Amino acid sequence: MPKDTGIGASSKRREDVRFLSGKGLYTQDIALAGQTYAVMVRSNVAHGKIKSINTAKAAAMPGVLAVFTGEDFKDVGGNPAGWLINSRDGTPMREPKRPVLAHGKVRHVGDAYAAIVAESYNQAKDAAQQLADDTDIEELPAIIDMKAAVANADNRVHDEIPDNVCFDWGWIEDNRAAVDAAFKSAPHVTTLELVNNRLVPNAMEPRASIGEYNTGTGDYKLTTTSQNPHLTRLLVAAFVLGIPENKLTVVAPDVGGGFGSKIYHYGEEAVVLAAAKKLGRPVRWIAERSESFLSDAHGRDHVTKIEMASTKDGEILAIRTETLANVGAYLSNFSTATPTFLHGTLMAGPYKVPHVYVNVKTVFTNTAPVDAYRGAGRPEATFSIERVVDKMCRELGLDAFEVRRKNLLTPDQFPYTTPVGLVYDTGNYQATLDKAIELGDVAGFESRRAASAAKGKLRGMGLSTWIEACGIAPSHLVGVLGARVGLFDAATVRVNATGNISVMTGAHSHGQGHETVFAQIVADKLGVDESSIEIVHGDTSKIPFGMGSYGSRSLAVCGSAMTKAVDKIIAKGKKIAAHMLEASEGDIVFEAGKFSVAGTDKAKTFGEIAFSAYVPHNYPLETLEPGLEETAFYDPANFTYPAGAYICEVEVDPETGKVDIASFTCADDFGNVMNPMIVEGQVHGGVGQGIGQALLENTVYDENGQILTASFMDYAMPRADDVPFYTVDHSCATPCTHNPLGAKGCGEAGAIGSPPAVVNAVIDALHRGGHTHVAHIDMPVSPARVWAAING
């Protein structure tokens, strides 16, 4: 029976009422007295030397209050990379300074080299145009193609980095010889070269930041579109501007989606703070959509050669990959972790493959920075593995379902140590595969194929059995791997004197529904009504130091911290109850919101205990502090490992190459599920983005570094008529073994598991239609590419 409240209930989202009424408060909606407007001046060339910037005319224009250039920020800190990755030879990565505003050189189209602040937005825009006209930039040859970037030592994105390589990483380098030996003796080797297409995250709310400075106290405030306000505070205060953290409050109010792109600190945040201090007035900057395309961190952009060694009957013996990963012009905060520890460590997939070796060269180019985008490294790994498995099946004439079944880890093998450094705690990959086969009606495929054929369409079916590592991350492990931060989270549970509850979380909700689901969890644990609980997030002056929301970590990490804090509340409540009930603490049981003496009818309600904590007249003050508020920090012991099986059916029009998604079936294992409605919504959204990557989306730079896809007119976002209803299931649950909720992450699953299912389905359709020469089509599998493949 579905529950109607607490853990496991599909509680309707309380945040919806304000969003549906137009009462959400996003950064762009905030208007402050005396506010001023900032506009960035951005490079229109991909690579150039700034010869001169003449600010005089722009500064004298009507309404202009200040003009900033790179010169104004050259002495403050750079925006740092969060992970230090070492190359195979042990040398540390090359780490060029990322300035607030470009100084000396511009390195990508959209690289901001100046900012105008004016009384009105239009005045700032007009002055920005003037400044651009008065700037002399000597255009240099653009470095766009990764292979050319690595090959050409004379043309450098950063003058001090001769081959444009940030690092050349081997995982695990010590295993390389054994992997090579396994390939030498293998009965069959399948090779696939592929591109994981570059994507723009495109949260529907463009980035925006408002800086304020209190001239009386010297306190700063930054309101910004962030997934992690404390991390942003740390970066902009401690690393970039040198403001003491306790003099800066960062608020991320309602945030309209992130998908990774709002994890990072961006230069505009430093500009509005510095400008607010200079002017003593609020300074607001709101990105236009074209600025988002030019300056948000992009995602993916890998060029990979993957090889799979196997027996003739499809037993996987070894996997070996070589990848060029684009980091763009500068290192964004997570950019060095994404193609390495979020990618290479997943390259065994859900399979019992004994030998794996991953090589990643990360390359600077004159393009926007590239960083984590929904899935972050794991979609790239999953796509490579699931495509090469499928290719192996075709080469050997084997059934794609049976080959996966043969290679999947079995439930008795957990905990399982992979050859790429992870320990999978639990799973049942056969169960999700069987469930997908059932829900996807694989048995009925042939009749559907015949029906499609009768309409002149080619029907195909594609499978992806995926796993991912999320709930980022155990600090001790990521520290060894190069992380420069801890990745715990924190929550404070404050029981107010009248018994209602405020919960302050380090996690930030920008679509995930924390305000509802976190309240469900606390209500369930404390036996109180959900409506008595308020979830507070997004304001560093209110919440404990947590690392925010990304990497499907909110529930597994922050939810665990919250659970620990609730446990502390219950433990303290028992002490108070023992005193009030004149019993020993060990005899107090807490159940359904009541503290009672075991085996008696003596009891105190949760409300009575809370009241006593704040009005401690009958209270053990000599041994127990008054009040009922607890904070817990939680550092996960391991990643969590959601997994599942996805089946996609497509119809291909052989005349036009157009691919339609006929059906999409997801059988997922997310461990224990707190709110099924929200979990299913997360899968829908992830699959929608995965279909976008597979069929529609691509970020195109021309050879001069001009981005050709910088608006929604040119960049093909998935729209309502591009996707079907999805069939989703999460009943095959194996609870996570190491966190108190038994929960895995669900936020990125859909985007990780779906792209290979779509592409495998297209290839299947073409093969069934007789086009057996088509071994692979790169994403996006557009009509032009499919048509060319059929007719090539």
Added chain:
Amino acid sequence: MTKVTMTVNGKSVSAEVEGRTLLSAFLREGLALTGTHIGCDTTQCGACTVHVDGKAVKSCAVFALDVEGADVRTIEGMANADGSLSVIQQSFQDHHGLQCGFCTPGMVMASAALLADNPKPTEAEVRHHLEGNICRCTGYHNIVKAVLAASGQDVPAVAAE
């Protein structure tokens, strides 16, 4: 500056505006109706969708002066008279048709306009009609479901819980 007068959510408003002032800016900055969102500036995303004389219009592509005398409705004017959510708004909540909420006002306005014109749309008609409104969170599944449900129709079995 030119004077413009229109009805917004049932109230007559007038103001002096520049010729280049967009309807979206007039609503957001002039009237503090910030439920109408700006997501793209190029008439593609639909977050700024409002009703002008009952038709769904992308307010970032219309000058305020061009709607002189018109009857404009925004998301702030969609609730029932008693303040409760209207049928289409409630259906979005009931069916989890929103996540981050940013595209939602435009989605609701576009959906309401569809149902006014076509009270019993097919799934394909809903998807086609919403093609001008981009959502990055939901994969559209629950949005389409919410619109079908608001029309009083059964949702297809695949979309049911």
